[in-house]
Amino acid sequence: MLLTGVPTREELVRRVSELVPALRENAGWSEENRRLHDDTIEALAGAGVFKLRVPARYGGYEADTRTLVEVAAELAKADGSTAWTASVYWIPTWMACLFPDEVQDEVFSTENVRICGTLSPSAMADPVDGGVVVNGKWGFVSGTWHAHWQEIIAVRMTPEGPLPIMALVPMSDLKIVDDWHTSGLRGTGSVSTVAENVFVPAERILPLPAVLTGQYASRLNAGSPIYRAPLLPVASASSVGTVLGLAKAAREAFFARLPQRKITYTDYASQAEAPLTHLQVADATMKIDEAEFHAHRLTALVDGKGESGEQWSLEERVRARADMGAVVRLAKEAVDILAGASGGSSIYTDVPIQRIARDVSSVSLHALMHPNTNAELYGRVLCGLEPNTLYI
Template structure:
């Protein structure tokens, strides 16, 4: 019988690979993807198996474990943490498909999966399935994945309209574009992928609305706690660890350097002796604590309702979106304070603080994590209005 690692063990494993990840972080920045040794280390620690059903060798890890593992990885490198955490979302989505489809995906080296939620392709019905054409951007981890979960628009039965569908496609059927030239999360390999007349069997296609609502086509997964949740709540819980870990890493890094450097053009030989520094680190520490609160609140909500099999209210689903938005906003505020207080030397590329600043900035621009969008959605729901998005 498989000995499934618990939260403590998985966090311990994530911390154990921090030195390797830190060593390769500059290479990943330069080459715009994860180093093969980092991918192998994540594989060996079981990071890619955390949201895989146990019957396929997965761990069925809870949301709080996801948050803590991602935070631990982010202490070493934001791009590595983001690539790992974003993989948990399409991996979970695979479990919504019929069981024989899951078998096909997860039998491939544990089935590393990348994906998107943007319907930027077309799916035309053909005998036995669909022919897909289109392009998807921001596919983090695509260079080291085996499958991609894609979103396309298929015609309704009467042909009068189109609706979004989720499809699973082997990476060998897609063309990867080397177009990830970004200032933040550079090592994440968030390239674009292209489908050119790709045939997808009908069994590997589901309506997106069914997946968003957590309506599983899997007989075996329906009663598993991690599948008793809507997709966007899962996505939020998977995403909170990286910004939280980056904020914590920034505070640690700042305090390490503040005792060794002075404040130029003042008589402070040590930055830690200056009252302004005391105010800055206190503010940063409290904002980091607040970020962790919002992340843990969403993770615990997901775990609690999954364990009990309770129905999700609209307010709870919207709160998951606003919690991840709050985490991003607070992490950015923390890192901004510390980054601006780190002095001119911190602009050099060999100082990790500048990478943390850029990575947190990139996270705050993600469409599902952008603070103002999340706040507006939650405010609408609190005011008794219907959401103006499917993604809740």
């Protein structure tokens, strides 16, 4: 933490650790109802989770990304959907801080404001006097049910061709499509949203290419280290804590059941006596350690560059995505090992590891978090080729 008068990283982690029992109690309800419980949202607000990326002038904490990783990892011990939703809110909240300061005044006038969002340009924006009119639909919008605003991406046609834009829209202007019927991360409520002839004023619009290259509109945030990083490295560092926490949660859940378990149809009275188990837990633990290394290397890069104000190299930008992909790959491998060693009884819904396995599998399929996609991008640049995506 870089500011005085705000909770330290350790204090924030302690606060959320105290929520873990209650959040675990709500996890089943959230999975069944496909959204977070209202009590969970209130608990997160009370712990200051929604203030981590809010500017200090609005009562926020301006927390660095290392803090985000540790807070999300702690939340994931209770429930992957809770941790994922919190981390997804952090990203559009940070993005809102790039808009003109008068826009931020409006957005952050709401206490514990929650902003959901997407990077998919699946809508069209038609120019009109004073702004644009947007029509389109966005999917996988985590945290929609409890959000106040949505950050959207739409395509505006210009004389030079299509221009993707980023905009802020009140949730009251959008329609919600309750279509989140999934195998994992069920509690995130990642439904679709629809804009039908929604007017967005010009001041709440930024060109996406400018955002991706670090050209921001806020004057008051320009001097703050946490707002001096490119969008994709920030998004990468904001996301990995949930995955790391899920892997640690799987290990904790495995060892909690281990003393009572034997290996059926063998002469092992205790699973803990089997050499196979020793190899499995050692392998999984080493993978978790490696995942933690990549998570911390990523946050050190994002936070360090923000502090120094140094320019980002192309290789550093794609390495940020590669580190994120490595965290996802290693965490999933660790969870798969531990889930595979948990026996047939682990498929019951009251056994946490089955939900953890479904959640981490779902994260690994996310387009921006997919390990192979990120590794290919990194390797492509290392081989001297230009990146084949704007999202770096």
